[in-house]
Amino acid sequence: MVNKKQLISFIKKEISKFDALAIADDKCKNEAQTRTYLIEPFLEILGYHRLKDLITEYAADFGDRGINKVDYAVCVNSKTPIMVIECKKYGKKLNDKDAGQLNNYFVNTTSAKIGILTNGIEYRFYASEKKDSILNKNPFYVFNLDEYDESDFEILAKFHRTAIEIKTIIEEANESHFISDFDEALFKELLAPSDEFVKAILNRMGVRGNDKIKVKIKELVNSYSLKVAMDKVAIEESKKGGNTGIVTTHDELKYYHIIKTLLVQTKKVVSDRISYKDQKNSFVILVDGNIRKAICSLIFTDKMKKIVIGTKEFKVEKIDDMLGLKKDLTDSALTYFE
Numbered sequence: 001m002v003n004k005k006q007l008i009s010f011i012k013k014e015i016s017k018f019d020a021l022a023i024a025d026d027k028c029k030n031e032a033q034t035r036t037y038l039i040e041p042f043l044e045i046l047g048y049h050r051l052k053d054l055i056t057e058y059a060a061d062f063g064d065r066g067i068n069k070v071d072y073a074v075c076v077n078s079k080t081p082i083m084v085i086e087c088k089k090y091g092k093k094l095n096d097k098d099a100g101q102l103n104n105y106f107v108n109t110t111s112a113k114i115g116i117l118t119n120g121i122e123y124r125f126y127a128s129e130k131k132d133s134i135l136n137k138n139p140f141y142v143f144n145l146d147e148y149d150e151s152d153f154e155i156l157a158k159f160h161r162t163a164i165e166i167k168t169i170i171e172e173a174n175e176s177h178f179i180s181d182f183d184e185a186l187f188k189e190l191l192a193p194s195d196e197f198v199k200a201i202l203n204r205m206g207v208r209g210n211d212k213i214k215v216k217i218k219e220l221v222n223s224y225s226l227k228v229a230m231d232k233v234a235i236e237e238s239k240k241g242g243n244t245g246i247v248t249t250h251d252e253l254k255y256y257h258i259i260k261t262l263l264v265q266t267k268k269v270v271s272d273r274i275s276y277k278d279q280k281n282s283f284v285i286l287v288d289g290n291i292r293k294a295i296c297s298l299i300f301t302d303k304m305k306k307i308v309i310g311t312k313e314f315k316v317e318k319i320d321d322m323l324g325l326k327k328d329l330t331d332s333a334l335t336y337f338e
Contacts, residue, residue, distance in 0.1 A: 002160075002162050002163045004163070007157045007160055007162070007163060008153045008154055011045060011046070011156050011157055011160065014045040015045060015145070015148070015153070015156075018042070018045065020038055020042075020120070020121060020146070021121070021145070021146060023037050023038065024037070024038055024090045024091075028089070028091075031087060031088060031089040033089075034087060034088070034089045034119065034120040035120075038090060038121070039072075039085070039087055039118060039120050040054075042120075042123070042145070043072075043074075046159055046160050046161060047160045047161030047162055048074060048161050053074060053075055054073070054074060054075075055072065055073040055081070057069040057071070058072065058073035058109070060073070060084060060104075060105035060109045068104065068105065068108070070085065070105035070109065071085055071087040072084070072087070073085075073109065073112070076161060076164065080111045081112050082111065082112060082113055083112055083115070083116060084102070084109050084112045084115050084116070085115075085116040085118065086098065086101055086105060086115070086116070086117050086118075087118055087119075087120070088119045089119065089120075090119055090120045090121065091119065093119075094117055094118075094122060094124060096137075098117055099126070099135070102116075102117045102135065103135045106126075106128070106135050107134055113169075113170055114126065114127055114166070114169065114170075115135050117139075120145075121144060121145045121146055122142065122143070122145075123142070123143045124139035124142050125139050125142070125143075126138075126139050126140065127140055127170050127174070128170075129174055129177065136177055140174075140176045141155060141173075141176075143155070143156065149317055150315070150317070151316070151318070151324075154321075154324055155324060158324070172326065175262065175265065176320065176323055179258065190221060190226060193217070193218050195214070198214050198217045198218060201217055202214075230250075248278045249300065251305075252278065252283040252298055252300060254319065255298055255307075255319065255322065256283070256285060256298075258319055259295075259296070259322060260274050260285075262322060262323070262330070263295070263329060263330060263333050265326075266333075268334060268337045269330070269333050269334070269337055270337065273287050273288050273337075274286070274287060274295070275288075275289050277289070281299065282298065283297065283298040283299075283300070284296075284297045285298070287333065287336040287337070293336045295329060295332045295333045295336075296308060296329060296332060307325065309325070309328045309332050310328075312328065314328075
């Protein structure tokens with residue numbers, strides 16, 4: 001069984017001593033050199049051996065033509081590719097056209113579940129939303145050898161040859177896209193309210209709307225009115241959490257909703273039974289409002305953010321880190337639902 005902490009530590013050590021930019025500036029003048037001095041060493045850090053696991057110039061074409069070839073097909077314990085990698089030379093800015101090229105190779109490599117686009121420094125990871133479908137237009141994860149933090153080592157560990165679980169990665173990728181799409185859709189709706197949104201507000205107000213009133217409602221949906229509404233929501237949610245005299249922060253509520261969204265992806269977890277209790281030094285996410293049924297605790301200060309799940313502690317840098325903790329969170333929650 002793979003020791004996750006040791007694997008993360010190994011990747012951190014190897015990435016930290018891999019002076020990619022110095023190597024690139026000195027040796028990478030074209031795509032072939034970029035592959036040799038940057039991409040293959042990076043893949044080796046993730047456990048993939050050039051001769052055993054990588055098929056170069058893999059035929060990824062329609063039918064038997066074999067004209068179009070992807071730079072690398074990654075295979076693990078078989079000759080069937082699980083990932084395809086399209087490479088560009090160091091210094092090239094990756095764009096949608098490059099992603100489209102990767103997608104064409106992906107579509108014609110039916111066994112592949114992940115597509116990677118890279119220039120040796122930046123690695124964009126793509127996945128398909130549906131089986132045997134095209135890649136999502138947005139990468140679900142981007143790693144940059146010139147700019148990374150501690151959370152990246154945990155994510156990269158999931159792609160290591162000894163630990164990779166394609167199904168789990170795809171599920172997390174789709175959840176990441178779902179959350180991003182939700183945020184973007186909500187933003188667009190609030191920025192330019194639709195007639196349906198306005199109608200819903202008027203129904204809540206008990207007012208029959210004409211064109212003049214509808215225009216007025218749209219004008220009233222602005223950053224000020226939204227802040228007023230969110231402050232009221234925070235107060236109501238705080239009451240549900242049983243809070244008295246403790247300020248529930250926006251960050252705590254944001255993480256609470258993301259964690260709840262991740263948990264209810266599991267059918268056994270009932271949304272209505274999940275709540276929270278804001279305490280002096282922690283924000284506890286509960287089942288049935290029972291402090292003895294704590295799923296996790298959020299400990300947020302000005303200097304750091306930490307999540308405690310059982311006896312484990314995890315430092316978090318950004319909201320996307322929650323995807324990597326989904327299994328731990330779900331396992332903790334299921335102890336109270338089974």
